[in-house]
Amino acid sequence: MGATKTDHFTNKQNELATLTKALGHPARVAIIDYLLKVNTCICGDIVNELPLAQPTVSQHLKELKNAGLIKGEIEGNSICYCIDEKTFAKLQHFFANISTRIEKKKNNCC
Amino acid sequence: MGATKTDHFTNKQNELATLTKALGHPARVAIIDYLLKVNTCICGDIVNELPLAQPTVSQHLKELKNAGLIKGEIEGNSICYCIDEKTFAKLQHFFANISTRIEKKKNNCC
DNA sequence: AATCTTTATCGTAATATTGCAATATTAAAT
DNA sequence: ATTTAATATTGCAATATTACGATAAAGATT
Numbered sequence: 001m002g003a004t005k006t007d008h009f010t011n012k013q014n015e016l017a018t019l020t021k022a023l024g025h026p027a028r029v030a031i032i033d034y035l036l037k038v039n040t041c042i043c044g045d046i047v048n049e050l051p052l053a054q055p056t057v058s059q060h061l062k063e064l065k066n067a068g069l070i071k072g073e074i075e076g077n078s079i080c081y082c083i084d085e086k087t088f089a090k091l092q093h094f095f096a097n098i099s100t101r102i103e104k105k106k107n108n109c110c
Numbered sequence: 111m112g113a114t115k116t117d118h119f120t121n122k123q124n125e126l127a128t129l130t131k132a133l134g135h136p137a138r139v140a141i142i143d144y145l146l147k148v149n150t151c152i153c154g155d156i157v158n159e160l161p162l163a164q165p166t167v168s169q170h171l172k173e174l175k176n177a178g179l180i181k182g183e184i185e186g187n188s189i190c191y192c193i194d195e196k197t198f199a200k201l202q203h204f205f206a207n208i209s210t211r212i213e214k215k216k217n218n219c220c
Numbered sequence: 221a222a223t224c225t226t227t228a229t230c231g232t233a234a235t236a237t238t239g240c241a242a243t244a245t246t247a248a249a250t
Numbered sequence: 251a252t253t254t255a256a257t258a259t260t261g262c263a264a265t266a267t268t269a270c271g272a273t274a275a276a277g278a279t280t
Contacts, residue, residue: 008161009136013143017136024131025238026119033123036211041219044256051118056239058258063237077247078256082219085212092209095202101146102195109151109192135268154226166269168228173267187277188226 016094019087022067027052027060032083035070041082043075126204129197132177137162138170142193145180151192153185 009017023029027050034049035042047057061081064070069088072081119127133139137160144159145152157167171191174180178197183190 009140013136013139017134017139020130020139021134024127024134026123026127027238029123029127029130030119032208036208039215047256052238053240054257055241055259059238062258074247074257076256079258080219083212085216088205088208088212092202092205095198095205098142098146098198099202102193102198105149106195109190137268157227162268163270164227165229165271169268172228184227184277186226189228 018067019069019091019094022063022069025060027057028064028069031057031060031064032069035081035083041080043080044078046081128177129179129201129204132173132179135170137167138174138179141167141170141174142179145191145193151190153190154188156191 023032030050031046034046046061047054050057052060061070061072065072065081067087068084070081071084072079074080133142140160141156144156156171157164160167162170171180171182175182175191178194180191181194182192
């Protein structure tokens with residue numbers, strides 16, 4: 001097997017899983033970190049920042065883009081990647097909501 | 111290959127990646143959802159809630175536990191699993207922090 | 221003690237992910 | 251028109267993940 005049974009779960013569950021899965025690799029976290037650090041939108045030097053080969057970085061960027069965590073716009077012969085604010089806002093709400101739900105039932109168990 | 115180069119990234123990056131990776135599967139999100147829904151700490155009926163076989167659920171629980179997202183205490187011949195509040199608080203801070211950083215540089219790019 | 225209940229582990233098959241060299245693509249620069 | 255620079259794609263090997271049947275382990279029940 002190895003194939004996830006996505007159809008058995010709710011849309012919200014699948015959405016959160018997709019987003020967190022996309023972030024679930026240190027290289028991809030590092031890319032997000034870098035995009036947050038540089039003040040202007042970066043245009044290509046992520047490869048130099050990471051200890052990974054160019055095709056590998058390109059693949060990670062693709063995954064982040066597919067998940068909607070970053071956007072990429074062609075700019076000349078390079079590409080301008082940047083954070084997709086809306087998606088991160090959504091993630092923040094997910095976790096804020098979870099924390100609220102946790103708060104409500106404090107000390108009810110272990 | 112297929113082996114992640116964790117040693118090339120910062121502790122924070124690896125930590126966030128580990129936590130999000132652990133959440134990066136709809137079954138594991140569903141488990142967390144269920145633990146948040148039931149008011150008392152659950153003691154075993156997660157298997158009935160999920161469209162997955164018992165060994166598969168057990169494996170997902172193990173991963174959530176390894177990542178520190180849930181705790182499990184033996185209680186009679188069953189086990190009481192519940193949310194680890196501290197870890198979720200940490201996750202919330204991670205994303206709140208990211209959102210703050212995004213806010214600071216709004217409209218600087220794409 | 222024998223049985224039941226609950227959870228974990230083992231073994232294994234199917235699939236997915238990670239990483240990179242080689243190559244392709246595309247636009248800018250010469 | 252060639253060359254250069256930046257990024258993407260392809261193909262492939264190594265490893266990891268997902269899922270489950272079979273079985274084990276351990277406390278509860280009879």
